[in-house]
Amino acid sequence: MSTAEETAGGEAQAWGEVTPDAARRLLVAAVEAFAERGYHATTTRDIAGRAGMSPAALYIHYKTKEELLHRISRIGHEKALEILRTASRREGSPTERLADAVSSFVRWHAGGRTTARVVQYELESLGPDARAEILALRRQVDGEVRGIIEEGTRSGEFEVIDVHGTTLAVLSLCIDVARWFNVDGPRTPEQVGELYADLVLRMVGARGAAA
Amino acid sequence: MSTAEETAGGEAQAWGEVTPDAARRLLVAAVEAFAERGYHATTTRDIAGRAGMSPAALYIHYKTKEELLHRISRIGHEKALEILRTASRREGSPTERLADAVSSFVRWHAGGRTTARVVQYELESLGPDARAEILALRRQVDGEVRGIIEEGTRSGEFEVIDVHGTTLAVLSLCIDVARWFNVDGPRTPEQVGELYADLVLRMVGARGAAA
DNA sequence: GCCGAAGGTGAGCGAGCGCTTAGTGTGGCC
DNA sequence: GGCCACACTAAGCGCTCGCTCACCTTCGGC
Numbered sequence: 001m002s003t004a005e006e007t008a009g010g011e012a013q014a015w016g017e018v019t020p021d022a023a024r025r026l027l028v029a030a031v032e033a034f035a036e037r038g039y040h041a042t043t044t045r046d047i048a049g050r051a052g053m054s055p056a057a058l059y060i061h062y063k064t065k066e067e068l069l070h071r072i073s074r075i076g077h078e079k080a081l082e083i084l085r086t087a088s089r090r091e092g093s094p095t096e097r098l099a100d101a102v103s104s105f106v107r108w109h110a111g112g113r114t115t116a117r118v119v120q121y122e123l124e125s126l127g128p129d130a131r132a133e134i135l136a137l138r139r140q141v142d143g144e145v146r147g148i149i150e151e152g153t154r155s156g157e158f159e160v161i162d163v164h165g166t167t168l169a170v171l172s173l174c175i176d177v178a179r180w181f182n183v184d185g186p187r188t189p190e191q192v193g194e195l196y197a198d199l200v201l202r203m204v205g206a207r208g209a210a211a
Numbered sequence: 212m213s214t215a216e217e218t219a220g221g222e223a224q225a226w227g228e229v230t231p232d233a234a235r236r237l238l239v240a241a242v243e244a245f246a247e248r249g250y251h252a253t254t255t256r257d258i259a260g261r262a263g264m265s266p267a268a269l270y271i272h273y274k275t276k277e278e279l280l281h282r283i284s285r286i287g288h289e290k291a292l293e294i295l296r297t298a299s300r301r302e303g304s305p306t307e308r309l310a311d312a313v314s315s316f317v318r319w320h321a322g323g324r325t326t327a328r329v330v331q332y333e334l335e336s337l338g339p340d341a342r343a344e345i346l347a348l349r350r351q352v353d354g355e356v357r358g359i360i361e362e363g364t365r366s367g368e369f370e371v372i373d374v375h376g377t378t379l380a381v382l383s384l385c386i387d388v389a390r391w392f393n394v395d396g397p398r399t400p401e402q403v404g405e406l407y408a409d410l411v412l413r414m415v416g417a418r419g420a421a422a
Numbered sequence: 423g424c425c426g427a428a429g430g431t432g433a434g435c436g437a438g439c440g441c442t443t444a445g446t447g448t449g450g451c452c
Numbered sequence: 453g454g455c456c457a458c459a460c461t462a463a464g465c466g467c468t469c470g471c472t473c474a475c476c477t478t479c480g481g482c
Contacts, residue, residue, distance in 0.1 A: 038251055043469065043470080053430080056471085057431080124249070169406070195377075202416065268460055
């Protein structure tokens with residue numbers, strides 16, 4: 001059905017790597033359902049229904065409901081990490097790279113809010129093993145941002161007292177976008193990305209950030 | 212400080228206004244359970260068990276499980292609003308008042324993480340009427356912070372381009388503390404409050420914020 | 423034209439859910 | 453002492469949950 005395949009804003013294309021087709025439809029349906037109601041409040045019947053299938057079909061492609069969440073979470077975190085890596089490893093000053101990292105990371109959280117919500121807020125619904133795997137990815141995410149801030153601080157381009165704390169705050173600011181961003185609200189993901197990049201440059205004391 | 216909440220077992224003293232004793236014990240048990248596992252994953256048997264009572268006892272003091280969440284959410288939001296009001300209405304420059312607001316708001320989210328998690332992240336588990344009531348409180352919370360930022364901008368003490376967007380970001384930053392703060396981590400609530408107050412003053416371009 | 427693998431369905435299992443009800447113990451008041 | 457209002461419990465109702473199973477369809481290879 002079109003409802004399952006067209007996640008608002010065309011988020012579906014991000015799941016192109018998932019095959020076969022039925023498995024992808026179920027995954028996209030699960031993302032929508034988890035984002036709307038939360039993992040525990042979502043039933044397997046709801047997921048299957050959104051994908052236009054019977055409840056039993058889910059268990060042909062996934063062992064349990066939790067495996068669905070695990071797959072979503074891993075793919076989502078890998079995508080988030082890739083976004084930050086791209087910004088972190090491009091050419092340019094720490095200021096430029098930090099602004100790029102924040103604006104693209106925020107764009108992802110705002111534009112792909114449905115996915116981002118699940119990725120960022122349903123971590124604790126995973127079992128211990130799956131959670132440990134995802135936490136390792138999160139540490140890498142953290143490391144990318146911290147790397148830029150460290151470099152800018154070392155070069156004197158930034159003025160940061162507590163690098164770890166500031167990294168935490170920057171990531172926290174970006175991630176929380178998934179909680180409050182409203183597609184029907186007054187701001188586009190691009191506008192929020194730009195605003196946040198400016199705010200973050202101010203937080204790290206980058207020259208010429210204010211004004 | 213009298214605002215400081217501690218005791219690993221729970222932040223029980225904050226619920227002093229709830230009577231009778233059994234109703235308060237159930238409420239505190241619900242806060243802990245909701246914070247740990249989420250509203251939907253928490254059973255009435257779990258709540259009653261933590262309070263040392265049978266499942267049926269819950270329904271003597273509360274009509275439904277949702278009423279428990281509603282009560283927790285309202286009391287919590289009122290407390291949060293009170294904290295911001297106190298900071299907003301004290302004497303001092305916008306810079307001082309904003310720093311005070313942020314640091315005390317953050318302290319509340321970090322120190323009372325258990326409560327704050329429920330208050331900030333289980334809003335969508337409420338029914339439409341209860342949610343509307345809580346959203347009205349949130350708008351007041353928003354207004355308090357925006358008021359300070361507006362005043363500082365008008366007086367030239369701050370340098371803010373997008374007042375609404377910046378207000379959103381400041382609150383977002385504070386609220387997300389409830390997601391990541393770890394009682395066993397390296398920072399105390401006070402330290403995070405201080406760090407965040409500094410970061411927020413930088414965000415609004417307050418003079419002399421970057422030390 | 424037959425076959426087995428792959429992908430799907432309808433019915434339904436055991437478990438656990440939120441919540442109710444009938445009955446029990448207890449303390450205060452006459 | 454007799455009585456009732458109250459706080460609480462044991463048992464369990466009706467329902468929905470995650471998940472399974474017996475069976476059905478489709479289709480490429482020979």
